[in-house]
């Protein structure tokens with residue numbers, strides 16, 4: 001019960017710490033890394049507030065040092081999926097009835113815990129478990145997750161404040177109920193912030209959740225759960241299970257109380273899930289909300305008026321930060337022949353300065369790709385490019401999976417703008433470049449627009465304002481996040497709401513009120529103060 005219309009603290013983006021040598025944040029991060037490396041972390045499932053362990057213990061290892069054991073997690077089966085659904089449904093009534101400010105307080109506290117006492121621990125878990133360097137981990141698992149938690153509370157209040165007009169004698173109200181049933185959060189390996197945001201955004205709006213992360217992200221997922229429990233999240237509100245995706249899907253997508261899926265991952269998996277939900281539609285009590293942000297083939301279009309250093313920097317950061325394992329990564333670039341020799345030289349300069357290795361050595365910019373499956377998939381593209389007479393390897397091209405899954409940042413120059421690495425999502429450190437004649441610029445716009453089924457992110461580098469406007473219009477549907485004179489990655493919560501269209505997802509913009517709206521079902525209430533007491537209209541009376 002609330003006796004006040006409360007204002008929430010105004011959110012501001014969490015400042016990114018720099019981890020310079022000698023800084024206190026660097027020291028505490030190194031200690032947290034050492035602590036994870038020197039012991040084996042036990043990673044149970046969390047169902048109905050209880051830690052659940054099974055006979056099936058699976059090893060967790062750093063992608064950059066796959067022989068080392070960081071700990072073990074416990075794989076569940078169909079029974080654990082059922083238990084998690086039941087726990088979510090049991091918790092639903094009390095959670096949905098809790099005043100919004102108390103729900104909000106739990107997530108605001110979680111943000112403060114990550115900003116403070118858990119910062120080093122969640123960053124270290126992400127660095128070791130997902131092979132992200134300190135700076136990339138700080139941006140993701142600390143700052144972006146903190147921002148999601150704080151901004152979502154603010155956006156929730158904006159939604160609750162949206163109320164209808166009322167004419168005389170009437171009070172109209174809208175209440176934003178949680179969905180009936182439970183929400184399934186299915187999260188990817190590459191962003192700890194996304195893993196945290198997908199279950200918590202739905203829970204903030206009063207839903208209860210079954211959360212299944214990627215197996216390669218469970219170490220940081222455990223830290224998220226520790227934070228939520230310390231924040232006072234009641235049992236059963238978010239239930240974290242480690243179950244094979246299709247096993248979980250079979251049960252969840254045929255359950256009558258399935259109310260929605262909050263998904264981030266590959267396009268293929270999302271399309272399969274959408275098909276399953278469609279086939280089962282008659283089984284559900286409500287039409288489930290389907291929210292999915294998926295793959296990309298993100299472009300950088302360079303005009304001859306662009307600055308070479310800005311282009312080369314945007315390409316190297318955009319393509320190779322976190323080994324290119326960002327849905328937003330610059331993976332195809334179109335460069336005018338007039339600029340290409342200078343851009344090529346600058347990219348090679350930059351790449352010669354880049355070091356590759358484990359995340360424990362803070363001087364490494366490039367670390368390992370996530371697992372052996374990804375390593376094989378990415379290196380198969382590189383091997384095929386080496387064999388092809390349509391491709392010249394401009395930089396990189398070497399790899400070594402013996403200690404960790406290391407792949408050099410690789411730049412391919414292709415002579416066909418439809419060569420497969422210009423069209424398909426590789427999700428690794430591979431950038432493909434097509435060099436065009438400046439006179440062909442309009443043709444290139446069509447090619448950028450039509451080469452891939454995706455429409456996630458893209459950017460234009462140009463100084464000519466007429467060109468910038470022309471490209472912005474021509475590529476209006478080619479990207480959900482469009483950048484001018486910047487790399488196509490690095491969206492910040494509250495500043496660049498994130499998501500793509502076409503095959504890249506439902507574009508429900510994580511980190512905005514648009515996303516939170518998907519987790520509520522509005523009820524309109526009309527109250528009439530003096531109700532009519534007879535059916536007849538006044539005009540029926542005789543003159």
Ligand SMILES: NC(=O)c1ccc[n+]([C@@H]2O[C@H](COP(=O)([O-])OP(=O)(O)OC[C@H]3O[C@@H](n4cnc5c(N)ncnc54)[C@H](O)[C@@H]3O)[C@@H](O)[C@H]2O)c1
Pocket residue numbers: 186187188189190191194212213214215244245246247249264265266267269270272293294295296326327328425427456498499500504505
């Ligand atoms: N658009 C975005 O905002 C965004 C952000 C991050 C990642 N991504 C995309 O995610 C992908 C990389 O992440 P990933 O490799 O973890 O993705 P993925 O699709 O392999 O896995 C995502 C989740 O789905 C589960 N899953 C896999 N197959 C399943 C099935 N058949 N049924 C049910 N669940 C299943 C996985 O276990 C994981 O939890 C890339 O394609 C990337 O572009 C998109």
Ligand SMILES: N[C@@H](CCC=O)C(=O)O
Pocket residue numbers: 190191325326327328488489490491492498
């Ligand atoms: N939001 C992130 C990408 C998340 C996908 O992997 C960015 O904008 O770079």
